[in-house]
Amino acid sequence: MARTHDVAVVGAGPAGLAAAVEAAEAGLDVALVDGAAQPGGQYWRHYDERHARPDDRDGHHGWPVFTGLRERLRAERSAGRVRYLPGRQVYLVTRDEAGAFTLRTTASLGEPEADAAGEVTARTLILCTGGYDRQLPVPGWDLPGVMTAGGVQALLKGHRVLAGRRAVVAGTGPFLLPVATGLARAGASVEAVAEANGTLGWLRDPVGAASVPGKAVEAAQYAALMARHRIPYRTRTVVTRILGQDRVEAVRISRVDRDGRPAGPVKEIAADLVALGWGFTPSLELALMLGADTRKDVDGSLVVAVDGFQRSSVEGVYVAGEATGVGGAVLATQEGRLSALALARSLGRPAVPGRMGRLRAAIGRGRRFAAAMHRTYAVPSAWTEWLEERTLVCRCEEVSYGDLRRAHDDLGAHDPRTLKMLARPGMGWCQGRVCGFATAGIAACLNRRETTAEDLRPLSTRSLAAPVTLGELAALDRSRDAQDDQ
């Protein structure tokens, strides 16, 4: 049996890297498990380090912060204080009577297997599982050539691949800007950025920009880049339909009112790549598996509820970064650090006076800024009006909006869980990661109410956090082998 670590950190993005390094430096014995093959998470995603190029850091903010963390991780690993397991996905967490956690892992699909050790045990957990693109269906979104904004960027950053030549970037939020400028820098012609909401309002937001000055600088840089590449930025505009036979040929964009209802002239733009970004939504499967309390955040996503020390409602389980609310890499890093310091203190390690206080103040400012952003870049409340009967909502199981409406009207499915059972959205390979948020929104809309945390929870809960072969499951229970051998 492998050793029981003081703490297992899941995720090596900004939050998890900071947490693991900080915990090890505080003297804890750390395991760091990450689905990706190399550290950095979504934000500092980069090309295979064995074939690095100087321009891999282009478009990366805070790259020195990352390389600093990476150096410290190397040092802690060689000192034997961090056991790092990249390329492994935690699919199940259980807890024994003594309170120790066991993480069962499987090799990430498509990632080279680095460490075959399948199991990690630890006395405590820091979950830094980040998030993924939040998606909304729209007629034609299932055509090849339509991607998530994050997916487009991941191809650029992680594989140096440009997904198209003529791009339209649409959705809402400041993240559309790095995607658009990244595409332009890589040589694509960006025909338009369609922003569903009003303005770059957060720049003017008194709470927002003032509380986190660095953000204003970042935004000004993007504005300059947008101008340099002559990228048209259209506010109050959404893609209402994506056109094409076998792949994307054009998009139809429309001006919308405050709620997202088409309200103005419609225009068609030729494109072979559509990048859709509706913000991010956290990966909560491990936290929910452990029974942690969740809440609906300002942006409408379900997040883990934590206290001022990143503690979840489950004893011994800390959560940091995107999983506690989407707020960007700087905030994620700060939360990761705080979680490790708070944990170290609770395990009796000496604390540096003042550090936690300063971090907590910075996190408070970061959260306020994030909330201001969420309010500015909300998902338009009338988005379901873009849907047509035949628009697919769940692509894995080919469930259309009409199927959902019928399950509601004829069969009495009034909540997302019942919709899922009767019409199958979220039952396929992605287990609702793509369509979960949309299904919850549609269920609420069909019942003429707002989504609640109760709507979102069943669609964020997954009994297995990643698909795992039956062979691996069969090998889990070694006690049975012992019996069989007798």
Add this chain to the structure above:
Amino acid sequence: MTPQWFGRSAARRRGGADLVVVGAGVVGAASAYFASLAGLRVVVVERGAIAGGTSSAGEGNLLVSDKEAGPELDLALYSQRVWREDLAEHAALWEFEAKGGLVVAASEPSVAALRELGDHQRRHGVEVRDVAREELRDYEPHLSPELAGAAFYPQDAQVQPMLVVAHLLRLARGLGTEVRTGTEVTGFLRDGERVTGVRTTGGDIPAGAVLNAAGTWAGAVAGLAGVRVPVLPRRGFILVTQPMPPRTVRHKVYAAEYVGDVASSDAALQTSPVVEGTDSGTILIGASRERVGFDRTVSVEAISALAAKAIALFPMLREVRAMRTYLGFRPYCPDHLPVIGPDPRAPGLWHACGHEGAGIGLSTGTGKLVAQALTGRAPDLDLKPFAPDRFPDTEPDTEEVPQ
């Protein structure tokens, strides 16, 4: 225990119902459907959402193969007729598939035991075909070559249980039934001994009769009326694989030990693999059986054993990925028979619960029989073996009573 006529009851005249059904699971839905078909005005009261209980936490096998002669087999055979005859026109709505069951045996002795069971079942109306080792692969091309033989049960069939519930309720609504979800029964209206309706979180509902179809929670509902019906939870896990090409697994395939596990009263974990394909391409691997109360934590032992035993049947499953696992709590009684019929201890109260791991299959027969008895007709099948008062009043429960 003379059945009583409750149609056009006094309660109905007072704005209530002839029949209140507690629970919108498969048993409640089937009962509401057949009762409304028989002319009763029915109100279904469900504390959660439709099919939110065990009916959405299991599989949809309609089995005769796993039953030995006795009242449960009689009810299973009767239900088979109801599925295939009374409900024939609706079969496609709930993905009814007469795919047949293949019970496989790993060794010669267990083939012999299987043949003996088959002979016995044949005498009681079950169709059984003996399958020799050489024929196995004609039935299931991916089966392990190590197996020794099998028996094929053409009557075994499959449905999608949640769709059964939803469509039976939809059909019942078309016949005047009212379904109130998000409404919990918290007590009973009484007139002396008599049960004259229910108290709910949404107000009182007077009724000529009340049917307790609260599944695994039926013991608690009975308790509200002061009668004991010992229904307890028996946990089961199911693994769901990634979608596979059509007809990878053609029948419902299970190992011969399964029959023994079903009938067992052992509290310890038992896992016999039951492997079947579904319309959507996923393969379901069920199901473990253990008595651990209402514990919802994933059991590594249970899912690991399911996976291992499924691989023993179908070696190709080793590389196939499980996408998820889910669990449910079968409603079981100490003698493994359901509780169906009027409760003489509380006149006006009826029960249809405790169907354990066969409630989907047995639901339609149960519903039809209850409707017959409620409307004063002699039920097609004698309900005596299922009598609610067959249990001693004071036998201590082996586990905490569900709430």
